Amino acid sequence: MKKRFASRVLTLGIAAALMLTMLTGCGVRFGFASDPDDPNEEEKTVPIDTSIDTFEYDTSLEGTSITLLNSKAEIQTALEEMGKVFEEKSGVHVEVMPVTDGDSPYTKVVSLYNSGTPPTLMILDTTDVIALAEEKGEDLSGEPWTAQAEGYLTTVNGKVYSFPLCIEGRGIIYNQKVIEDALGETFDPKTIQTQDDFVELLDRLVDAGIEKPISLAKDDWSVGAHHLQYIYETYDGTSDGAAEAIEEIKAGDLDLNKYDRMSEFLDMFDILKKYNVAKADPLGADYDEMAIDLVDGKTAFWFNGNWAWPNLQDAGAEEDEAYGFLPYFMNNDPDDFANQKIQASPSKQVMLDGQVATEEEKAAAKEFLNWIVFSEIGQQMLVKTCNIIPPFQNNPYEPSDPLSKNIYEQVHAGTTFNASAIVPNDHWSVLGAAMQKYMADRCDRKELIRDIEDYWAEQE
Amino acid sequence: MRTKHGGKEFCMFALPGLFCFLAVVIVPFIYGVYLTLTDWDGVASVKNFVGLENFGGVMRDSQFWTSLLLTFKYVVFVVVIVNVIAFAIAYLLTRGIKGQNFFRAGFFTPNLIGGIVLGYIWQFVFSRVFVSIGETTGWKLFEASWLSDPTNAFVALVVVSVWQLSGYMILIYVAGFMGLNEDVMEAASIDGATGWVKLKSIILPLMMSSITICLFLTLSRAFMVYDVNLSLTGGAPYGTTEMAAMHVYEKAFTSRQFGVGQAEALILFIIVAVISGLQVYLTKKQEVEA
Numbered sequence: 001m002k003k004r005f006a007s008r009v010l011t012l013g014i015a016a017a018l019m020l021t022m023l024t025g026c027g028v029r030f031g032f033a034s035d036p037d038d039p040n041e042e043e044k045t046v047p048i049d050t051s052i053d054t055f056e057y058d059t060s061l062e063g064t065s066i067t068l069l070n071s072k073a074e075i076q077t078a079l080e081e082m083g084k085v086f087e088e089k090s091g092v093h094v095e096v097m098p099v100t101d102g103d104s105p106y107t108k109v110v111s112l113y114n115s116g117t118p119p120t121l122m123i124l125d126t127t128d129v130i131a132l133a134e135e136k137g138e139d140l141s142g143e144p145w146t147a148q149a150e151g152y153l154t155t156v157n158g159k160v161y162s163f164p165l166c167i168e169g170r171g172i173i174y175n176q177k178v179i180e181d182a183l184g185e186t187f188d189p190k191t192i193q194t195q196d197d198f199v200e201l202l203d204r205l206v207d208a209g210i211e212k213p214i215s216l217a218k219d220d221w222s223v224g225a226h227h228l229q230y231i232y233e234t235y236d237g238t239s240d241g242a243a244e245a246i247e248e249i250k251a252g253d254l255d256l257n258k259y260d261r262m263s264e265f266l267d268m269f270d271i272l273k274k275y276n277v278a279k280a281d282p283l284g285a286d287y288d289e290m291a292i293d294l295v296d297g298k299t300a301f302w303f304n305g306n307w308a309w310p311n312l313q314d315a316g317a318e319e320d321e322a323y324g325f326l327p328y329f330m331n332n333d334p335d336d337f338a339n340q341k342i343q344a345s346p347s348k349q350v351m352l353d354g355q356v357a358t359e360e361e362k363a364a365a366k367e368f369l370n371w372i373v374f375s376e377i378g379q380q381m382l383v384k385t386c387n388i389i390p391p392f393q394n395n396p397y398e399p400s401d402p403l404s405k406n407i408y409e410q411v412h413a414g415t416t417f418n419a420s421a422i423v424p425n426d427h428w429s430v431l432g433a434a435m436q437k438y439m440a441d442r443c444d445r446k447e448l449i450r451d452i453e454d455y456w457a458e459q460e
Numbered sequence: 461m462r463t464k465h466g467g468k469e470f471c472m473f474a475l476p477g478l479f480c481f482l483a484v485v486i487v488p489f490i491y492g493v494y495l496t497l498t499d500w501d502g503v504a505s506v507k508n509f510v511g512l513e514n515f516g517g518v519m520r521d522s523q524f525w526t527s528l529l530l531t532f533k534y535v536v537f538v539v540v541i542v543n544v545i546a547f548a549i550a551y552l553l554t555r556g557i558k559g560q561n562f563f564r565a566g567f568f569t570p571n572l573i574g575g576i577v578l579g580y581i582w583q584f585v586f587s588r589v590f591v592s593i594g595e596t597t598g599w600k601l602f603e604a605s606w607l608s609d610p611t612n613a614f615v616a617l618v619v620v621s622v623w624q625l626s627g628y629m630i631l632i633y634v635a636g637f638m639g640l641n642e643d644v645m646e647a648a649s650i651d652g653a654t655g656w657v658k659l660k661s662i663i664l665p666l667m668m669s670s671i672t673i674c675l676f677l678t679l680s681r682a683f684m685v686y687d688v689n690l691s692l693t694g695g696a697p698y699g700t701t702e703m704a705a706m707h708v709y710e711k712a713f714t715s716r717q718f719g720v721g722q723a724e725a726l727i728l729f730i731i732v733a734v735i736s737g738l739q740v741y742l743t744k745k746q747e748v749e750a
Contacts, residue, residue, distance in 0.1 A: 107713050110502045131716070135503060218608075220696075283697045284587055284605030426715040433699035440608065440697065 046384040046400075048377060053089065055375030057367070062091030064364040066357075069097050069112070069119035071105035072165075072348055074310060078386040085381065086371060092364040106131070106425070118353045120365045123165060126154055127425055129349045133161035138354030138362060145373040145392065151418060152346045152391040162349035163369050166388040169344030169407035169416060170226050170305035171325035172214075178297040182208040189326055193334040195268060198326070202275050205300055212277040215290035215302040216439075223439060224432025225423075226305065227269060228452075230328055231261045232421035234338040239345070242421035250456045256449045264330040264338075266445055272303060273439060283440050291315040301326070306389070306403040313401075324406040337417060344407050344416040346391050430455055496723040501716060514719035523699070524724050527707040528731075530614070534703060535682040537618045542625045542678050543671070549626070550633030564634060568627040575624065579691025582620045583607065586692075610700035613693050617701060620688055625681065629674045636670030668747040675739055683732045704728050 070079055076098050083094030097119060099108045106128045112118045113136065129137070133156045140146070141160040146153060152164045179187040182205055192198055205213045217223070235245035245261075248254035256262045277299050278285035291311040293299045302308070312323070330338040352365050372378040373392050382390050383397035389404050389411070390397070399405050410416045434451035437443045443451075496514050498507040518524060549567060553560045570578065587605035594602030606612040640663065648662045664671075686705040689695070695702035695710075702710070708728060712721025 104713060106716075113503060132503060135505070281591075281604035281608050283608030284591065286587060424715070426710070429710065429714055430699075433695070436696070436698040442698070 048085070048380050048384060050085070050377050052376045055089075055371055055378070057090040058363065059091070061360065061364045061367060063093075064091075064360050065093040065095065066120040066361050066364050066368065067095045067097055068350075068368075069099065069105070069109065069122040071099045071108075071123045071125070073098060074307075075386040075388070078381070081385055082372075082378075082381045085377060086368060089375075089377070090364075090367065090371070092368065094368060113355075116356070118356050120353055120357050120361050121368070122351050122353070123348050124162075124351055126162075126347070126349055126420060127422055129154060129162045129351050130156055130422060131425075132351065133159075136351075136353060136355050137161035138352040138357075140352060140366075140369075143366060143369065145370055148373055148392040148394045149346075150393065154346070154349060162351045164346035164391045165348040165350055166346065166386075167344050167391050167407065167411065168305055168307060168347040168389070169325065169342055169410070171303070171327055171342035173294065173302045173304055173308065173323055173403065174326055175294050175297065175300055176322035176324065178210070178294075178300045179205065181297070182210055182300070184208075189324055192326055192329075193339055194332040195271065195329040195339075196332050198329050199271060202271070206275075210298075210300055212275055212279060213300040214272055214275040214277060215293055215299045216272050216276040216278065216282065216285065217287055217290060217302075217304065218278075218283045218285045218436060218439060219287065220432025220436065221428050222303070222432075223435035224428040224430070227303070228265075228431055228435055229421045229423065230330070230338075230343070231256075231259070231265050232423070233343055233417075233419040234261050234265075234330060235419075237337050237341070237417040237419050239419050239422070242419050246421065246423065246456075249453070250459060252457075256453055257446075261330065262449065263445075266448075267331070268329055269438075283436060287311070288315075303328075306401075306407050309387075309401045309403045312403075317402075319401055321402060323402040325403070325410070341415050341417045342407070342410060343419065344389075344411055345418045345420040347420070424459055427455070492722055493726060496719060496726055498719060500718055502712075502718045510719070514723040517717065517720035518723050518727060521711070521720065521724070523702075524704070524707055524711070527702050528704045528728070530701070531683060531685075531704040534614070534618065534621075534685070535679065538621050538625065538682040539675065539678045541618070541622045542629055543674055545622065546626045546629035546633050546674065547667075547671075550630045550637055553630070554634055554637035564630065567630050570624045571627040573624075575687030576691045578620065578624055579688045582616070583692055586616050607693055608697050610697055613697060613701045617689065617692060620692055621682065621685065624688065625678060629678065632670050632674050632677075633667070636667050640666055665746065665748045668743060672740060672743040672747065675743060676736055679736050679739055680732060683728070683735075 068079065068083070070076055076096065079096045083096055087093050099105050105122070105124050109118065109122055109124065109128070109132065118136070124132070139159050139161060140163065143160075143163075145163065146160055149164050152167070153160050154162055154164070174187075174189065176187055179201075192201055202213055229242075232242040232245045235241040245254060249256065273279070273282070276282055276285075277290075277293060288311065290299070290302055290304075291308065292315040294302045295312055295315040295317045306325075309317075313319075317323070325342045327339055327342050330336060333339065350369065352362060352369075354362070357365070372382055373394070379390070379392075379395045380397055382388055383395065383399055387399060387401060387404065389399050389408050399408055407416070431452060434443075434448055434455075437451075438445070438448045495507075497509060497511060499510045499513070500507040549563075553564055553567075557563075573581075586607050590602040591605055593599070594604075606616045644662065644666070645658075648658055653662060684705050685703055686709070689701070689703045689706050693701040695706060704724075705728065708721050708724045710721075711724060712718050715721075
């Protein structure tokens with residue numbers, strides 16, 4: 001009797017445990033699939049033509065082994081693939097190490113340096129490169145690829161320490177089909193040139209039955225970095241201008257209460273807030289749902305960047321469908337560049353370790369970078385396998401997903417501005433919180449501006 | 461005899477353990493204290509001695525004190541609720557009710573799920589399940605995601621922590637109840653002690669050793685909460701649910717103020733050590749032998 005009872009308890013326990021495990025699976029999938037970089041994603045492999053290869057390999061480097069720290073999780077398998085092809089061709093082994101979830105790339109690099117085993121190459125954000133370059137990085141100013149990346153190089157005290165890996169752009173993503181179906185006419189994004197045009201379009205969509213046409217992410221990286229940084233980046237549309245704006249704010253020379261870009265930015269943000277599908281509970285908005293809403297036509301717009309494509313694809317979007325970007329309209333002047341152009345700039349940088357790596361490793365790493373830019377195979381793999389928008393002028397390949405393609409086309413049509421604001425590493429999290437407060441109507445413009453000023457006053 | 465072999469035995473049995481303890485606990489701790497006195501940013505090869513400047517930074521970091529206050533509030537709620545619930549449930553589960561082993565296993569299960577995963581599960585529950593319940597039933601309570609309101613998000617944190625921690629404490633209390641001497645209980649009953657009096661004068665004093673352990677565990681775990689905090693709210697909405705441990709991490713690694721973060725960690729350590737030390741001392745004094 002007792003034994004039977006014990007075994008019953010055991011079975012029940014196991015059943016309960018199993019159920020919980022299942023729940024766990026669900027929880028992770030639905031509750032937090034918001035991670036845009038899912039490394040387990042199954043990638044379709046795009047065939048690469050390897051018949052032509054005019055790149056000259058340095059045979060003395062054969063047998064060298066280098067490591068590459070990858071902080072762009074969605075291209076992990078693609079990079080491994082690239083490393084394999086490169087090894088076949090050059091004899092240099094490339095080990096690709098991912099930055100695991102929960103670690104920031106910077107923290108990972110720092111801990112690797114502290115344990116004396118830094119990676120030879122590391123993919124980092126621009127801020128990290130600037131923080132580490134002079135202490136740890138190898139000067140790459142003389143590399144041949146620098147000539148092909150004109151306008152996209154980041155310099156620290158006049159020297160190039162990093163290889164721009166990709167261009168990423170952001171703006172208001174539109175679903176062309178949804179707009180056309182609702183309005184019953186063809187939609188030409190070029191006709192929307194000012195804030196008023198945009199509001200008019202939104203009102204027409206509302207009349208046509210799309211009650212709240214905009215999805216607005218509440219995540220701090222979105223509101224704190226991608227939205228707010230427009231106030232620096234639209235200063236004059238260049239990275240230098242953004243840096244100047246920041247210096248002026250820090251020094252107190254630029255009064256945010258009077259700075260026109262600040263009020264213009266908030267005007268636009270208010271519009272987005274007003275038509276937000278999650279207006280009732282903006283901070284409860286769910287990232288995955290936004291992708292689904294945009295694809296299903298519950299909304300027509302989503303403020304995001306070309307990295308959102310995997311999410312849209314998961315939500316059922318197809319590559320032959322029409323998605324594109326509208327600028328972040330700042331005012332009603334059709335001649336203002338901010339209303340004509342979308343922001344697109346290099347976002348991930350590859351830095352070469354100059355402190356621990358041997359001369360041979362450095363040479364092999366440099367060859368790898370040049371291979372990406374100059375060999376026919378490297379060029380193809382960068383665009384097709386990694387699905388990246390290349391910042392290199394000599395790369396003839398076009399990305400295939402609609403968002404990247406749209407950015408690519410706009411870059412070539414000259415309707416992008418290349419400005420990236422270099423802000424302290426906690427800018428997105430600290431001011432993201434301030435923006436969330438504003439987003440949820442828990443503070444007014446004045447308080448938000450004070451928070452921004454306080455933040456900058458604290459920086460040295 | 462003891463003096464003769466003492467040295468050799470000490471070397472054989474205690475030295476390896478002592479070495480490990482020194483290497484992974486004491487040395488990093490002292491090194492950490494040293495780092496609070498430097499301006500090291502985690503990368504630079506030179507560390508400049510800056511004295512107590514980092515502690516000045518801690519004083520100026522108002523967000524740290526806010527988060528510390530919030531942590532205190534959280535600790536009070538969690539420690540009280542967890543122990544009351546665990547004690548009550550353990551009491552019920554040692555009275556021979558039907559299926560009590562199943563219940564014990566059931567209550568313990570949440571503790572087997574890691575804090576991060578648990579946070580994500582509950583995030584889904586709070587922001588999706590509850591909201592859709594609210595939509596169908598029209599209940600005001602579930603109208604908006606709990607995680608988007610500062611007060612509700614804090615309540616959510618407490619609920620999840622209680623749900624997770626209770627099971628473990630139940631286990632300890634159950635062991636305590638099982639160890640109660642039947643003779644003493646019987647004697648108490650014969651003397652006419654029933655219900656509340658029996659609980660207050662007989663059971664509680666005899667359970668003091670379990671209470672000491674449970675209070676200590678809940679106190680230290682609640683003070684150091686990070687995983688549930690990170691995955692459930694991540695400090696949201698707008699940084700209002702950021703607990704001390706999370707703030708320390710953010711300070712050191714996101715804001716890259718390594719020295720200040722390390723100094724804050726040290727202050728947090730001292731607070732936790734003093735409070736749990738005090739608690740153990742006080743509750744130990746209450747312990748009696750049957």
